[in-house]
Amino acid sequence: MKTALITGITGQDGSYLAELLLEKGYMVHGIKRRASSFNTQRIDHLYQDQHEKSVNFKLHYGDLTDSMNIIRIIQEVQPDEIYNLGAMSHVKVSFDSPEYVANVDGLGTLRILEAVRILGLEKKTRIYQASTSELYGGMPENKNAAGFYDENSPFYPRSPYGAAKIYGFWITKNYREAYNMFACNGILFNHESPRRGETFVTRKITMATAAIAMGLQDCLYLGNMEALRDWGHAKDYVKAMWLILQQEKPEDFVIATGVTTKVRDFVEMSFAHVGFKIRWKGEGVNEVGVLESVDAKKYFESTGKELIVNGSELNVNGLTLNNLTINSEIIRVDPTYFRPTEVDLLLGDPTKSKTQLGWTPEYDLAGLVNDMMISEVKLVQKNMHLVERGHEVFRHAE
Ligand code: NDP
Numbered sequence: 433m434k435t436a437l438i439t440g441i442t443g444q445d446g447s448y449l450a451e452l453l454l455e456k457g458y459m460v461h462g463i464k465r466r467a468s469s470f471n472t473q474r475i476d477h478l479y480q481d482q483h484e485k486s487v488n489f490k491l492h493y494g495d496l497t498d499s500m501n502i503i504r505i506i507q508e509v510q511p512d513e514i515y516n517l518g519a520m521s522h523v524k525v526s527f528d529s530p531e532y533v534a535n536v537d538g539l540g541t542l543r544i545l546e547a548v549r550i551l552g553l554e555k556k557t558r559i560y561q562a563s564t565s566e567l568y569g570g571m572p573e574n575k576n577a578a579g580f581y582d583e584n585s586p587f588y589p590r591s592p593y594g595a596a597k598i599y600g601f602w603i604t605k606n607y608r609e610a611y612n613m614f615a616c617n618g619i620l621f622n623h624e625s626p627r628r629g630e631t632f633v634t635r636k637i638t639m640a641t642a643a644i645a646m647g648l649q650d651c652l653y654l655g656n657m658e659a660l661r662d663w664g665h666a667k668d669y670v671k672a673m674w675l676i677l678q679q680e681k682p683e684d685f686v687i688a689t690g691v692t693t694k695v696r697d698f699v700e701m702s703f704a705h706v707g708f709k710i711r712w713k714g715e716g717v718n719e720v721g722v723l724e725s726v727d728a729k730k731y732f733e734s735t736g737k738e739l740i741v742n743g744s745e746l747n748v749n750g751l752t753l754n755n756l757t758i759n760s761e762i763i764r765v766d767p768t769y770f771r772p773t774e775v776d777l778l779l780g781d782p783t784k785s786k787t788q789l790g791w792t793p794e795y796d797l798a799g800l801v802n803d804m805m806i807s808e809v810k811l812v813q814k815n816m817h818l819v820e821r822g823h824e825v826f827r828h829a830e
């Protein structure tokens with residue numbers, strides 16, 4: 433039985449990776465942070481009573497800023513594979529906490545590598561480092577001849593997050609070359625899922641779409657809708673992480689879909705799922721998305737609710753949707769979501785990972801939006817039961 437240690441196991445990717453490794457028969461250890469409230473929602477279904485005999489899933493309290501803790505856990509676990517997914521992963525928030533991000537995302541990576549070396553595990557333990565397309569910074573001149581970013585494209589990070597992650601990238605490569613360690617970077621482009629953190633743009637959009645469609649929210653405020661991202665599904669991307677550590681030689685790989693989409697188009701796709709058609713008017717900070725029409729059949733199929741369009745009033749099972757009518761302004765721009773420096777366009781070339789790793793993603797963007805929206809509508813329906821009983825359950829994602 434192989435043993436894996438996952439930092440960031442409570443996050444989106446950590447939870448999917450833990451499921452994958454358990455399916456493959458691994459003993460899975462994870463590092464979780466102590467928090468004043470529960471932070472294990474994404475992995476609660478994997479929890480095992482530690483008093484049972486054949487336990488293959490175990491959590492350890494820890495933090496990437498604490499070297500002693502990292503060394504002790506690695507010594508105890510003696511992992512065959514470490515997946516270093518732990519990070520303060522929000523680009524906008526990294527401008528607010530730049531020193532903390534450098535410590536966790538940059539030095540945290542060094543702490544993992546150095547712990548393996550101190551413990552003499554260089555020959556045994558393989559290390560996966562969660563590197564990112566943010567390293568490229570979206571600089572147009574650095575794309576390859578075909579217009580993509582690949583394993584040879586130069587880096588130009590545009591945020592404290594990107595700058596910290598570039599240290600993680602290089603120190604991983606350096607430990608590979610200096611100490612002959614099996615340490616690899618996966619340069620992953622954006623990947624999303626129903627488990628995505630609520631303040632990343634895709635999840636914020638799908639959550640708001642469901643809430644607006646069901647009458648629990650009036651308007652979605654967004655930042656830069658011109659940004660283009662190469663969005664895949666996290667379930668597919670954790671498979672690539674595993675494949676990277678099963679190769680004969682340690683190498684770095686780009687994981688991407690090879691398709692890029694504007695934030696604005698993601699908004700349209702998300703609302704189309706519930707039958708809402710958006711019309712855009714105005715420009716820049718004054719741009720708004722208005723509700724042009726509703727496809728009643730689609731609305732019923734996706735939400736299970738009847739839609740009665742009564743003049744300009746939308747009525748669901750006799751419940752008028754908040755202030756929502758045809759021509760309602762349901763998307764507005766809020767400049768507080770703009771970043772001091774933006775990454776305008778990301779588009780990755782997955783050729784190496786497809787040919788060398790044999791990686792084949794199952795989801796395209798339409799499949800991703802569909803998966804996220806189905807889950808979102810279910811969540812809102814659950815919340816609506818509580819709202820109908822007088823509970824205040826809904827929070828807007830910022
Ligand atoms: P999440 O933000 O969902 O998860 C981050 C995880 O790191 C959480 O488990 C979090 O714990 C943990 N963490 C945060 N700070 C610390 C710390 N000081 N010590 C230990 N653990 C910590 O990120 P994702 O799952 O989306 O991403 C996984 C990794 O991949 C990250 O490193 C991210 O930067 C990188 N990445 C992500 C991409 C994406 O599109 N998702 C693309 C490319 C790279 P808690 O739950 O307690 O907050």
Ligand code: GDR
Binds near residue numbers: 621633
């Ligand atoms: P990103 O993801 O910065 O690419 O980092 P995010 O979803 O936060 O932003 C994507 C793009 O959408 C624009 N945007 C908004 N973003 C957020 N969060 N909220 C908004 O309201 C909003 N409006 C527009 C952003 O400006 C940006 O251009 C993610 C993280 O998972 C990183 O950890 C990872 O390394 C990279 O993807 C690859």
